[in-house]
Amino acid sequence: MGLVRDHQTIRPYDFQRPHQLSRGQLDAVTSITATFWRSAANFLSTYLRTPVQLQQLTVQQIPYEEMIAQIRVPAVLGLFQSDPLPGSALIECTPGIAVAMIDRALGGQGAGVEAARRLSEIEQTIVRRIFDRVLVIYGEIWKSLLELQPKLVTMEHNPAFAQIAGEGDLVLISKQQVTIDANRGQFMLVWPYMNIAPLAEAAVRAQLIRDGSLANVELKREDMQRHVESVSIQASVLLGKTELTLGEFDQLKVGDAIILKNRYDQPLTMRLSTQDKFLVLPGRVRGQLAVRVISRKGDE
Known part of the structure; x- marks a missing residue:
């Protein structure tokens, strides 16, 4: 076995959390979600009649409890499912951004709130409509890879009431800084492993096809099959x-039957x-x- 000198190529692996995306899968999902956020920003700019700027903050895998700790209560959370994928995912935005979107949707100047508060039922209805439209874009972005039917299931103000993973499980988050007029906050998508894994595999396969690398992968698979077939077995x-x-x-002695x-x-x-x-x-x-x-x- 050769000595690995380039330590930057070594990626730590947590054996206590085997369900995690590979570097290639993470890069492929990052590329797809970047396209999604750009499309979402274009829709919001048109819908709210004001420029909406989104800037990527992070795309990373973190423990579920760490993600929960990052969300301040009261929050604006949408729990959604994407048939036929297993499990559920979350879309979240900060209350100040939610109120700014509501004000703009109702014809105002996009005034936000200084102190976070729970949304009223009427406000939740407006945000639900916006989330519904954003999830339509989400499904269209993934359509070329997997036929999804995203559907908003419920709105919550506390992540404890919208559990999508178990304690200790890894989740993938895609966090964006959002600016609407003078208001600044964030949008975030959160996927448990079971929900994002099929999408990640499809994204990697599509990337290999685009790069022309899939044929090489198939050849390597044939070589591996040939080597396996030549292995001796007792x-x-x-x-x-x-x-x-x-x-x-x-x-017992010699001659016994x-x-x-x-x-x-x-x-x-x-x-x-x-x-x-x-x-x-x-x-x-x-x-x-x-x-x-x-x-x-x-x-x-």
């Missing part, structure tokens, strides 16, 4: 089984490594002991 034939007491075993549980006319079992795989019949070929496979074990 095969043995079990003549039969029986049980002996320690006393009987101690009294041991009665096995198998009948003489029954097939024998061929074992590959440690697994019973085939039923065989014994015989001879050119003066050597041999067996003929009659069926696969379990196909009787």
